[in-house]
Structure formats: structure tokens, C-alpha cells
Amino acid sequence: xxxxxxxxxxxxxxxxxxxxxxxxxxxxxxxxxxxxxxxxxxxxxxxxxxxxxxxxxxxxxxxxxxxxxxxxxxxxxxxxxxxxxxxxxxxxxxxxxxxxxxxxxxxxxxxxxxxxxxxxxxxxxxxxxxxxxxxxxxxxxxxxxxxxxxxxxxxxxxxxxxxxxxxxxxxxxxxxxxxxxxxxxxxxxxxxxxxxxxxxxxxxxxxxxxx
Numbered sequence: 001x002x003x004x005x006x007x008x009x010x011x012x013x014x015x016x017x018x019x020x021x022x023x024x025x026x027x028x029x030x031x032x033x034x035x036x037x038x039x040x041x042x043x044x045x046x047x048x049x050x051x052x053x054x055x056x057x058x059x060x061x062x063x064x065x066x067x068x069x070x071x072x073x074x075x076x077x078x079x080x081x082x083x084x085x086x087x088x089x090x091x092x093x094x095x096x097x098x099x100x101x102x103x104x105x106x107x108x109x110x111x112x113x114x115x116x117x118x119x120x121x122x123x124x125x126x127x128x129x130x131x132x133x134x135x136x137x138x139x140x141x142x143x144x145x146x147x148x149x150x151x152x153x154x155x156x157x158x159x160x161x162x163x164x165x166x167x168x169x170x171x172x173x174x175x176x177x178x179x180x181x182x183x184x185x186x187x188x189x190x191x192x193x194x195x196x197x198x199x200x201x202x203x204x205x206x207x208x209x210x211x
Contacts, residue, residue, distance in 0.1 A: 003030040004121050007050035009041045009067070010083075011059045015106075019054065022110050029117060038062025038070075045075050051121055052079045055100070057086075065098040072099030079120045102126035125192070149187070154208055156183045160196060161203050 006029060008016045016034050023029045032048045035041040037059045045053070053071065057064035068080045081102035082095045095103045102120040104113065105128045112128070119126040149157070159169045166184070170177040184199075193199055202208075 001028055003028055004052060004117060005030055005032040005048070005050045006117065007031075007033050007035060007041065007044055007048060007053045009035040009038075009053055009059065009064065010056040011036050012056075015056070022113060026114055029114070036060075038064060038067035041067045042070060042074075045071065045078055050078060052081055052117060054081050054083055054117070057082060057084050057095075065095070065100075068098040068100050079123075081116055081120050081126065096125070104128045149190070149208075153183055153187055156180060157187060157199060157203050157208055160184070161200050161208075 006023065008019050008031060010016050010019075013036070016036075020031050020034075023031055032050050033044050035044045039061045041053060041055070041062075044050070053067075055064040055068060059067075062070075064082060068082070071078055071080055079101040080099065081104060082100045083104050083106055084095070085106050101123075102116050102125065104116045104126065108116070108128060116126045116128075155173065156169060159172065164172070166177045166180040169180045173180075187199060188194065191199070191202055193202060
């Protein structure tokens with residue numbers, strides 16, 4: 001079994017020790033190392049190549065958000081799960097804007113903690129359970145609306161919303177069904193959306209089509 005390699009980053013040794021204790025008996029997780037500040041996090045990533053950094057925000061020399069931003073630019077394969085005491089929508093948005101893949105409260109139970117790690121490892125976003133569905137949708141709307149979509153992608157997205165099949169879209173735009181499928185797949189990957197319903201919701205929320 002391939003284990004998920006984890007780097008624990010917190011300036012309090014007791015907090016790191018507590019996290020290690022929680023994770024030590026989980027078969028698919030492995031704590032590869034620890035760091036006490038943002039600069040040490042960057043060095044440890046170079047040395048240890050962790051899959052996930054579990055990151056505190058308030059750390060000396062370099063904050064967790066500053067380190068997260070740097071990680072996404074220099075080590076894009078490493079995911080960051082922010083562990084914090086703060087709970088509000090604007091704060092959550094700032095966390096994800098930094099490039100973090102997950103946001104979990106320090107008061108979370110062990111089950112949610114482990115679920116967050118596995119979710120982020122799979123390449124998905126994780127919102128702490130206490131944050132509402134509305135918060136998640138608002139974040140996705142804010143973040144996705146800044147993603148550039150080409151004119152052709154918008155044309156295809158509008159036709160998807162109209163309920164047309166790939167074949168029907170191809171005939172309407174005088175392109176091949178394979179090209180339509182490529183554009184559809186690119187949209188889903190770019191927007192981190194997994195199905196047609198998600199594409200339709202994105203188009204509605206971002207004014208690409210009317211209600």
C-alpha cells in the first residue's frame with residue numbers, strides 16, 4: 001500500500017506531537033517530517049518530497065499562507081491542508097486564494113482530520129464540516145470566475161446548458177464531436193468540475209448564460 005507522505009508544520013511542538021499521535025495508527029498515512037516555521041517547511045519539502053503539508057498559519061519567519069503561496073509555485077505536486085482556529089467565510093476564501101487545497105479547524109475530530117487528508121491527496125478541495133454548503137459554493141464562484149475561458153469554450157458551454165449533445169454541438173459549430181469532447185474535458189479540468197450539472201451551475205453563477 002502506497003502511504004500518503006505528510007509534513008506537519010506548526011510552531012508548537014505539542015501540537016505537532018498531538019497530530020502525530022492521531023495519525024500514527026492510520027495504515028495509509030505516514031508522517032515524513034516536521035517543521036516549526038514557513039522557511040523550514042520549504043526546506044523540508046526539498047528534502048522529503050511530502051504529498052501533503054498540514055500547515056498552521058501563524059508561524060515565525062514565514063507565515064503559513066506565505067509558505068503555501070510559495071509551495072504552489074515551486075512544488076505544485078505538494079498539496080497544502082491548512083489547520084487553523086479561525087472560522088469565517090472571508091478567512092476561508094483567503095486560505096484557498098493562497099493555493100491551499102483544504103481548510104480544517106483545529107477543533108475537528110480525528111475522523112474529519114483523516115478524511116480531509118485523503119480528500120486533498122485525491123486532488124479535491126476540502127472545507128471543514130462546520131462551514132456551510134453556501135460557503136463552499138461562494139468560494140467556488142469567486143475562484144472560478146477569475147479563470148480565463150476562451151470564446152470557443154463559452155460557445156460550447158452555452159450549448160451544453162441548452163442540453164445539446166456533443167454530436168449536436170459539433171454539427172452546430174461545424175467541428176468534430178471529438179473536438180467538442182476535448183473542449184468539454186478542458187473546461188471540467190480547468191474549473192475543477194466533474195459533471196455536466198456542475199458546468200451548468202458554473203455558467204449560471206458566472207453570467208455566461210441567463211437564468
